[in-house]
Amino acid sequence: MSKGNQVLEEITSKEYEHGWTVDLETDEAPKGLDENTVRFISAKKGEPEWLLEWRLKAFRLWQKMEEPKWPNVHYPPINYQDIIYYSAPKKKATLDSLDQVDPELVKTFEKLGISITEQKRLTGVAVDAVIDSVSVATTFKEKLGELGIIFCSFSEAVKEHPELIKKYLGSVVPMNDNYFAALNAAVFSDGSFCYIPKGVRCPMELSTYFRINAANTGQFERTLIVADEGAYVSYLEGCTAPMRDENQLHAAVVELYTMKDAEIKYSTVQNWYPGDKNGKGGIYNFVTKRGLCFGNHSKISWTQVETGSAITWKYPSCVLKGDYSVGEFYSVAVTNNHQQADTGTKMIHIGKNTRSRIVSKGISAGKSQNSYRGQVHVMKRASNARNHSQCDSLLMGDQCGAHTFPYIDVENNSARIEHEATTSKIGEDQIFYCLQRGIDEEAAVALIVNGYAKEVFNQLPMEFAVEAQKLLALTLEGSVG
Amino acid sequence: MLTIKNLQAKVGEKQILNGIDLNVKAGEVHAIMGPNGSGKSTLASVLSGREEYEVTGGEVEFLGKNLLELEPEDRAREGIFMAFQYPIEIPGVSTINFMKTALNEIREYRGLQALDAVSFLQLMKEKMKLVEIDQSLLSRSLNEGFSGGEKKRNEIFQMAMLEPKLSILDETDSGLDIDALRIVANGVNKLRNKNNATIIVTHYQRLLDYIVPDYVHVLYKGKIVKSGGKELALELEAKGYDWIKNEVAVA
Numbered sequence: 080m081s082k083g084n085q086v087l088e089e090i091t092s093k094e095y096e097h098g099w100t101v102d103l104e105t106d107e108a109p110k111g112l113d114e115n116t117v118r119f120i121s122a123k124k125g126e127p128e129w130l131l132e133w134r135l136k137a138f139r140l141w142q143k144m145e146e147p148k149w150p151n152v153h154y155p156p157i158n159y160q161d162i163i164y165y166s167a168p169k170k171k172a173t174l175d176s177l178d179q180v181d182p183e184l185v186k187t188f189e190k191l192g193i194s195i196t197e198q199k200r201l202t203g204v205a206v207d208a209v210i211d212s213v214s215v216a217t218t219f220k221e222k223l224g225e226l227g228i229i230f231c232s233f234s235e236a237v238k239e240h241p242e243l244i245k246k247y248l249g250s251v252v253p254m255n256d257n258y259f260a261a262l263n264a265a266v267f268s269d270g271s272f273c274y275i276p277k278g279v280r281c282p283m284e285l286s287t288y289f290r291i292n293a294a295n296t297g298q299f300e301r302t303l304i305v306a307d308e309g310a311y312v313s314y315l316e317g318c319t320a321p322m323r324d325e326n327q328l329h330a331a332v333v334e335l336y337t338m339k340d341a342e343i344k345y346s347t348v349q350n351w352y353p354g355d356k357n358g359k360g361g362i363y364n365f366v367t368k369r370g371l372c373f374g375n376h377s378k379i380s381w382t383q384v385e386t387g388s389a390i391t392w393k394y395p396s397c398v399l400k401g402d403y404s405v406g407e408f409y410s411v412a413v414t415n416n417h418q419q420a421d422t423g424t425k426m427i428h429i430g431k432n433t434r435s436r437i438v439s440k441g442i443s444a445g446k447s448q449n450s451y452r453g454q455v456h457v458m459k460r461a462s463n464a465r466n467h468s469q470c471d472s473l474l475m476g477d478q479c480g481a482h483t484f485p486y487i488d489v490e491n492n493s494a495r496i497e498h499e500a501t502t503s504k505i506g507e508d509q510i511f512y513c514l515q516r517g518i519d520e521e522a523a524v525a526l527i528v529n530g531y532a533k534e535v536f537n538q539l540p541m542e543f544a545v546e547a548q549k550l551l552a553l554t555l556e557g558s559v560g
Numbered sequence: 561m562l563t564i565k566n567l568q569a570k571v572g573e574k575q576i577l578n579g580i581d582l583n584v585k586a587g588e589v590h591a592i593m594g595p596n597g598s599g600k601s602t603l604a605s606v607l608s609g610r611e612e613y614e615v616t617g618g619e620v621e622f623l624g625k626n627l628l629e630l631e632p633e634d635r636a637r638e639g640i641f642m643a644f645q646y647p648i649e650i651p652g653v654s655t656i657n658f659m660k661t662a663l664n665e666i667r668e669y670r671g672l673q674a675l676d677a678v679s680f681l682q683l684m685k686e687k688m689k690l691v692e693i694d695q696s697l698l699s700r701s702l703n704e705g706f707s708g709g710e711k712k713r714n715e716i717f718q719m720a721m722l723e724p725k726l727s728i729l730d731e732t733d734s735g736l737d738i739d740a741l742r743i744v745a746n747g748v749n750k751l752r753n754k755n756n757a758t759i760i761v762t763h764y765q766r767l768l769d770y771i772v773p774d775y776v777h778v779l780y781k782g783k784i785v786k787s788g789g790k791e792l793a794l795e796l797e798a799k800g801y802d803w804i805k806n807e808v809a810v811a
Contacts, residue, residue: 507611512648515608516662516718517636517669526661530652530701 108165114138117265120165124234124269127241137254137264144258150421151450151482152390154363157328164266164299219283228312229274230285233301236272243274247305251334251371251398259330259365259392263299267332270301275310275341284540286315300331306341308374313344315543329388330365339374339401344382346539347395348547351387358417358446361389368395372404372430380407381424382538384547386554389418394452396425399433399461406435409535411547413554414447414479423453423484428464428494437468440532443479444555450482457494464494472502473531475524475555525552561586561757562627562726567618568782569606576602578782579618584726587754591768591793592761594779595801600761601645603779604730607759608642609635623725636662637669639725643715643732647703655698655714656684659721666722687720691747709740716747727751728759733767745770765797778804 108119117138121131146157223230229240237244254264275281306312316333329351335343345368354361364387370379381395397406408424426435435455443449449472457464472481483500505527513523529536529548536544562584569577576599584590594600606613607620609632620627627635650658664674675683688695693713703711712732719727729748733741748771752758760771768776768790776792777784780801785808786792796804 506648508648509650511610511632512644512650513658513662514632515636515642515644516658516722517633517666518662519631519633519665522661522665526653526658527650530650533652 107163110163111160112138112162112164112266116164120266120268123165124237126237129245130237133248133254134265134267137261138266140255141258141261141265144255144261146258147392150392150452151448151484152392152419152421154390154419157363159262162328165268222283223281226279226282227276228279228281229272231272233267233270233272233303236303240272240274243305244272244303247303247334247336249334251336251369252332252367256369257367260332260367263301263330263332263367267299267301270303270331272302273304273312273314275304275306275312277307278309279307280310281312284313284315298329300329302331302333303336304334304343304345305336306338306343306377308338309340310338311342311344313540314346315540316345316347317349327361328363328365331367333366333368333395335368335370335379337370337372337374337377337379337401337404340376341374342378342380343370344380345370345395346543347381347383347385348543348550349383349385349387349391350550352389353387353416353418354389356416358389361418362387363390364388364393365390366393368393369398369425370396370406371398372401372406372433374404375401375430376403377401378405378407380405380409380538382409382535383411383422384535384539384550385410385412385420385422386550388420391418391420391422393422394424396427397435398427398429399435399464400429401433402430403432403434404430405433407538408435408437408439408453409538410439411442411532411535411551412439412449412451413442413551414444414449415554416445416447418445418447420448421450421452423451425454425456426466428455428457428461428466430461432463433461434465435467437466437470438534439468439470440535441470441472441481442475442528442531442551442555443472443481444475446478448480448482450484452484452486454486454488455496455498456486456488457491457496459490461491462493464491466494466496468496468498470498470500471531472500473528474502474504521552521556524555528552528555561623563619563621565619565621567603567606567620568616569602569613570616571602571613575616576613576782577606580779580782580784582777582784584757584759586725586757588775589752589758589760589771589773591773591776591790592759592779592784593763593765593776593793593796595805596763598779599782600763600779601730602782604642604728604759604761607635607728608632608640633665634669636722636724637666641719641722641724641727643712643719643727643729645731645734647706647711647715649704650702651704653702654700655702655717658702659684659698659718662718663721683721687717690750691717691720692743693717708735709737709743712736712740712744713747716744716751720747720751724756726757726759728761730761731763732760733762733764741767742770765793768793780804780808 108116114135117134121134252260255261273285304314335345337343351362351364372379379397383395385391395408399406406426412420412422414420423439424437437453439451441449441451451470455466470483474481481502485498487496489496509527510520510523528551536547539547564580564582567577567580580603592600602613606615615628660680667674691713697710732744760773773790776788776790778786785804
């Protein structure tokens, strides 16, 4: 930030230091976004002064920023003053049985192979006390506590572990990183915090599912995961069940931080409402995800399966600062009907002997547009950096689009960068071969597409991979023939 | 088992089959021979239900059902198997996985339970031995990077797995060296029994040295112009297809 801006900011922030009162009685902030809104959110959450200041700073920066226009996606302008930025988590009406749930939804659950218990949990049907996810979560939490692992909601972490939040918040994704990250910093609702202490290998996959208060984290989620020296954690985000939300705009931030010899594996299955067949409705998903391999020999691995949202704007990235650090990105992005996705990664090689690997599998069907956008940047100091990128596109039908935008910047001559890209179509011959073996067209498409995406699915935890395969088939249902 | 009456078909605007009559009973092996462009592969494609081929006349009955009304996948489930001339590649899908999917879809159609992993593996091991194929090949992506011989052997392995009632081998001998030909033919012979039937579509006689047919039919200009026993194939080999062409011209 320039000195001029800093001064300007100090003055403006002073003006707002006093004199604001916040009505704590209401559960909802009025529509629109100004400093008042930010203060309201912070007060509602009972945040300390330093965090409020942090939010306000982000808000002021955001006001001076412009929404990015470079992604290959098109949507009507968003009116940021027409959004409610805070509403207290509403208690969903509890239903007595699944019979009261939309049968279409139940059908989808069944196709995905989601258990009855899970179905009930997702739709708000009362669940038996024995298998109540809350009690399960409590058991897990105790087990994690014994190892010194902290896993809680972001708000809880602010209260219980302020020193950690202060140290790491914004350390990977600065508040002014981009328009949506700044917006998130100003108004983030809640999210997850996870800290794995030195030398601890987290014995289970951590998932938001096992976290109390996981529901209703809202549209501006914030996740921070720190793995101390030699620590390891595998983290799962999202679920394959279709997620509906009243909020159209989602702008989440995820920060990962690994010390020396530490590893974080972060897997996502995103299945937000994509809008109807004609492209009406659907979530706008503008996410900033970044990992910092701070220590030597550390590793961050992103795996994502993106099937939902009307618009996806998302580039999980790795900053490879430590020598010998490793960054990986495995992605399957599916678009159907009128969906638009502009997704990919950034691998920033700073340390020596750093390695990165990119495997991106785009699948476009219907009238959708699917873009891969990836940057590999080898900085001056990063001698012997290695990158291998594989970007494949699969087209179904002749009305969709697949685009690849690779950016490669190399400032060190010892770097070795490889980029492979292919585009293919599901062939009539492939389908007929399956038909002739008694496999119907839908199953054939599922088989072919899952074969295509196998390299990425192999990176997912076993159970998640099985669900993701079914999800893929479901998303593409009826898109051939 | 299979009764074809006056079958006519075209691709695009081109009429290819001009009235085929053929009767195949259980336990029989029929060879369909003929010069290039006579309609051999078209016949195989029409029977398996390829969309690009339009049937313009005639009837086909298979096990009491009107075959032409069935979808291609249902024909397969009813027991028709085609060993392709050019088996297609499906990256990322192993033959094992492919067969598991196919077998269970067929079983479901027939009202049978899906095979569990152990029974499936057992069945696979048994069939692998029968057709002399290595498991490492079956774990690889279907046909991807396979040699010509490996592809054809894989087709016969699939045939063994699915236990069809009627197998159609479309130019299975093309691109095979003599050793591969012998292995493929051995596999087919072992799978022959009194309940199933085989139609071998081929240009050359050499495959018939290994798989001895009960009947040989010569196809020319979309019609069966001559039928006979296995000795007809030898006669064809000796005299060449011009012999048939001349005969047809004279008639």
